[in-house]
Amino acid sequence: EPVKYKGASLELRCSMGVATALSGTPEALLGAADAALYSAKDEGRNRVKAGAEAEAYLQLEDQLVQGVELGEITPWFQPIICLETGELVGAEALARWQHDDLIYYPPTFLPIVEALPTLNQAFCELQLRRCCEQAKEWELRWNGWISFNLSQQGLQRDDLIDWLTSEFNRAGIAPALIAVEATEQLQATPQIREALAHLDERFAALLNSGFDLLLDDFGGPGGGSGTQMSWMIRALAPNTPSRVVVKLDRALVEGIDQRPPLFRLTEGLIQTIHALGLKVIAEGIETEAEAQCLIEMGCDYGQGWHWGRAIPPDEFEQTWLNQEV
Secondary structure, three states: OOEEEOOEEEOOOOOEEOOOOOOOOHHHHHHHHHHHHHHHHHOOOOOEEOOHHHHHHHHHHHHHHHHHHOOOEEEEEEEEEEOOOOOEEEEEEEEEEEEOOEEEOHHHHHHHHHHOHHHHHHHHHHHHHHHHHHHHHHOOOOOOEEEEEOOHHHHOOOOHHHHHHHHHHHHOOOHHHEEEEEOOOOOOOOOHHHHHHHHHHHHHHHHOOOOEEEEEEEOOOOOOHHHHHHHHHHOOOOOOOOOEEEEEOHHHOOOOOOOHHHHHHHHHHHHHHHHOOOEEEEOOOOOHHHHHHHHHHOOOEEEOOOOOOOEOHHHHHHHHHOOOO
């Protein structure tokens, strides 16, 4: 029924997500209800959603927790190419979950990982360890790097440098073989300033560690370009031991050969980043025309389906390390 207030008729509506569970954690139950809520919104709002979606979420979460414990999360690798020479210079490690003869991709499981701090930490630790082991195996085959995506929770770890260093030492590799990818994806909250200050503090620690750093998703809808710009400026401090590379989001690359304004914008960003003394990786390159535009702009490195999707380690080795690029 409409509510009358100060002469106005207000029609109140709401969307609700309902979940039930006989086991699991409170966080899992809230996560399932939240998933059902978003499903209700997607279907037109003003409705209640429950049932199979919520139960499936809980079941998937239980399987994922077990999967991390069993080491089912493995990195697949996508090549990063020097645009000037065509040489393979790096590979981004992208998580894949191999479970019951199926391969699950990040959109399926990362929301669950990000919702549960304990799972998030175990997931990141497993992924980094696998990356370090792979870097050690390939150490004598090529002189490139493997880039490891550091989660927001990982970036805020108080023991961040000690954790990274211990994993490098465990694998017996030099830090230069692993590049740490970091981005800022915090949503606006009452604690946003405190959270950003903490991220800034952690990033400063990374800069002083001497590790190679990649600033991911720059200029894209999911990244934190404002924060990353401040990080770029911080990286210019005298005697900073770390090397910083900026990764341009796919949004700055898609159709660049057919969109002159986008061409000028991306070219200007590359020139600005170069003026700061930093190098640039363009992500999401899918066509030869896009690649040629970026070469014309002087972009340093490229990554995308134009050279190949992420593939398992053995396939990557066969495709990229057993032959000249």
